[in-house]
Amino acid sequence: MLPASPTLLAVDDEPRLLNSMRDLLSLNGYEVDLESDSRNAIERLRTGHYDIALLDLKMPHVNGQQIMQYVAQHNIPTDIIVISGEASFETAVEALRLGAHDFLTKPYTPEQLLKRLDNTLAQRRLRRDATAYQKRLRNSEKLHRFLVNTSPDIIYVLNEEGCFTFLNKRVTQLLGFTRDDLIDKHYTTLVHEEDQELARFTFNERRTGKRATHNVELRLRTKGGSGGHRSFSTQLMCIELNAIGLYSSTGHDNERRHVGTYGVARDISERKQAEETIRYQAHHDLLTGLPNRTLFKDRLNMMIAQARRTGHKVAVMFIDLDRFKIVNDTLGHVIGDQLLRAAGQSMQECLRDADTLARLGGDEFVILLPQVTDHKSASAVSSKIIAALKQPFVINQRELFISASIGIAMFPDDGSTDDELIKNADIAMYSVKNDSRGGYAFYAQAMGSEFSQHMDLEMDLRRALSKEEFAVYYQPQFDTTNRRIVGIEALLRWQHPERGMLYPDSFIPLAEEIDLISRITLWVLDATTAQMRQWMDAGIAPPRLAVNLSALDLKHTTIVDETIQTLQRHGVPGNRLELEITETLIAQDITRATHHLTALSHHGINIAIDDFGTGYSSLNYLHRLPIHTLKIDRSFVRDIAPERNERSVIDAIIVMAHGFNLKVIAEGVETEAQRDWLEQRNCHTMQGYLFSRPLPVQDIEELLRASQADQENPGLIQANRHNA
Missing domain, CATH: 3.20.20.450 (EAL domain)
Incomplete structure (x- = not known):
């Protein structure tokens, strides 16, 4: 059983954040120790008894990754939730692989933090219950079979020909096959065809010791088909495999004979889904589902490189929704968010499959038109979008009216890089907004001077x-x-x-x-x-x-x-x-x-x-x-x-x-x-x-x-x- 008041260690080099975290968690029944020095944090984790550590990654002296490595190397029984201002996909995945139980991005809401703590404590409770159960059965002659059959992982044994001789019950729960379906069948029955070559050296492992297979990712078929990833269907399951060769003594000069393979396959579908979610969030706007600035610039750079080879033009359109702020301030952000989604869908319907519509933030959108031959193509798309957005949007039984100001920059005439094209399209959009609103304009050099004057006046x-x-x-x-x-x-x-x-x-x-x-x-x-x-x-x-x-x-x-x-x-x-x-x-x-x-x-x-x-x-x-x-x-x-x-x-x-x-x-x-x-x-x-x-x-x-x-x-x- 966990203590009545779970003990937490919050590690961050921002004192105000630590104090606010302590106030929040104390009100919710947690005992919280604060530490702003990462070196002291390691000593506290070594000598203290903390259920959970809330850990910032960017710390002076010793960073969060090093602390997690120390915890893992010394088997410190503290679960770690990473709380970081860096929300990149790579950072989150690295934290999970170093042993973090969860990853939370700054800034976060109190509800998000408390929910993550509840989930982590629930999992911790399950692990402790399981550990206590194992201790009670340690001296039982049924212990080995119990552990194998109740393991959350698939445990298997192959013979020297690569056929299954043993599978625990977990294979039925995860893959749908009964043990009788697979006994005496070759391991390739389970492995996805694209991973067969990798499985030949891992699933049917013959090596032992450090050279054996550790933490190799494979895809296994489930009963009923071989479709997409299990994160999105029930056709495949991602596993993390550990396997080792089995040998028996021949009785002649310590000679050993290979008799099969012992392996453990852990279901990592949820982790892969989390990675996929993080990857999606890193490249998409969560409100509209459209690409964000990062993905848009990636695609724009690809189209620029292609245009240099083919001699085509590329158009970048910067779109600002007129009167959106009035709607958002008057009717509230819930209505404003619905209007943004509806406007995004309306603009998307005006584009080709090869075009890209992205949301930069607020009521600002950008469009990439690849492989255009002249200004007429961009003019035609702009006119379609302006006409589409002039139609009333019905949100919560209320008709709302907006319009769009559009600025257009063309590669290579108006810029040779992604930043130049986006900036000049933005300047052209402002010239429309300051002039008449509800129209479009192509970038001209004179606009840059006007925009500069506008910025000077603002300062x-x-x-x-x-x-x-x-x-x-x-x-x-x-x-x-x-x-x-x-x-x-x-x-x-x-x-x-x-x-x-x-x-x-x-x-x-x-x-x-x-x-x-x-x-x-x-x-x-x-x-x-x-x-x-x-x-x-x-x-x-x-x-x-x-x-x-x-x-x-x-x-x-x-x-x-x-x-x-x-x-x-x-x-x-x-x-x-x-x-x-x-x-x-x-x-x-x-x-x-x-x-x-x-x-x-x-x-x-x-x-x-x-x-x-x-x-x-x-x-x-x-x-x-x-x-x-x-x-x-x-x-x-x-x-x-x-x-x-x-x-x-x-x-x-x-x-x-x-x-x-x-x-x-x-x-x-x-x-x-x-x-x-x-x-x-x-x-x-x-x-x-x-x-x-x-x-x-x-x-x-x-x-x-x-x-x-x-x-x-x-x-x-x-x-x-x-x-x-």
Whole structure:
């Protein structure tokens, strides 16, 4: 019996990993000793009594393989589970052959580790029970026959002609043959035809001592056929063979006569299946079953070598799924994974048998088209894939829509190596994504320069916050009835050291792409709230300050707490802040938007729908969400034609806003005709160049002071029309 609390030794040179492992295992009833020095680990294994050792392979001084060799050479009765960050097939197989009971790849989940421990302890318990049973029968005259017939291995004896004279019962359990089926039959009856030559020198072994057969792998037939490997059918079984020649004395000068062969065949089908699984996982994406980067590059290099000989071209296509991130973030990873599998299958159906589709990770795929004659072949495949992916995917009774951006690089025109072709196809894909999305493009040298500039801009953007290169400009919102400033919208600017003043459209999408937008949003909230506090102290504060939220901000669970903490830090009431969000953001996840916006409104914060009318206008969310303001998009204002009297989208928005008792603001007002037309329709709150451009802090403060000094000045709006 194993002790009530199994004893474990965890060996790793990372203290934090050891401590977390101890906490996990202690909670689950294990007694755990930790060791970060591999030399001390060997001494502990030599002198201690551990059921299991959790062993890292890469250790200073003495590595994990050497520790396993020491354990094997000294017959230390400790089972070893290898936990390694190196997941190659060769590493795993080597660990198993050195005696490891199991192999676990970092990072692992707690459930995986506990399951492996349970399995190892169960096997250990079985071995101890078997050992105890053997001890009780050691002095029995039936011991030898019992051991032979209950052995997990096939034990056999051949005569000098190579025919079976003895087989234990295990042969029936493993191969389906009864002993009577095989007695007096030649050993070739069992051996697979492809292994006959090897069996002639091993299965029918005549040598003894160190020269005898040890751990040779063969395939044996099972009763009923000779098909595929037993790992995948019941036609063949893989064995590991140990055999030795049997000799008898002739009585003349110690002369011996060969009388047969004694052998032990161990079933290693499970080990071979594990090796096959590891080999498969090393070359395939586990989610989609498609080849991974490693296998793709292997095939690409083969096709490049072949193309050099034949003069054909090779096309590499880099595919990125547009809008996948929205689906994944909104509906969750389970739906996202199903969509990836469906998209992969749809693309596979567009290809020839000789083509290769691989998944690199995330929503990025690559395709290898060998032996193409010109660009037309790659164009045709790209068009088929784009058309296939435009069809709706039905996942869990929900229709989902995506598209694809495809970049294509051709060998030898666009690169002579696998890395060059993949890189240039990636660059071509980004040019499509930055341009229009949902199309394809062939690589051109000019794209490399554009991509380099894109990467430079990304690096500059990551440093912009620490270098204090961002600035906030402020554009006033006017009530045209009484000529008063009723609000100010904060607008972000980036004073790039080389490119000059950059506007949000040129860097906010990049900030969202590299997951920097939340830090920028928090910086804007902090800077504008601090500025509002200064204006309040000076007695010139506007009624409210509007700050834009990105489409990704509401996906962060901490946005509500961080906003409230910022207001409290600067002592600004919530009703002084208005957060502007777009309709698209709400439509992506109405449940999450409702939760976050309701929590913000409970602290007095106003919520405005920006660019209203351009997205998914819905009475449903106007009713469900705590919305205070609708902003008419500048595209509608720009299309105002005073000479036409028919009703417009703006009329509908204004009526809708008044019906829900919401404020309505028209943005982008640039002419007096637009202003007058809006006033006639009871839209009296406006912002735009007619009144004021976005201004830096010093200039907006002058405007606030002037407005505070003379709120009744009817010339205020016109006076600031050209203020820069």
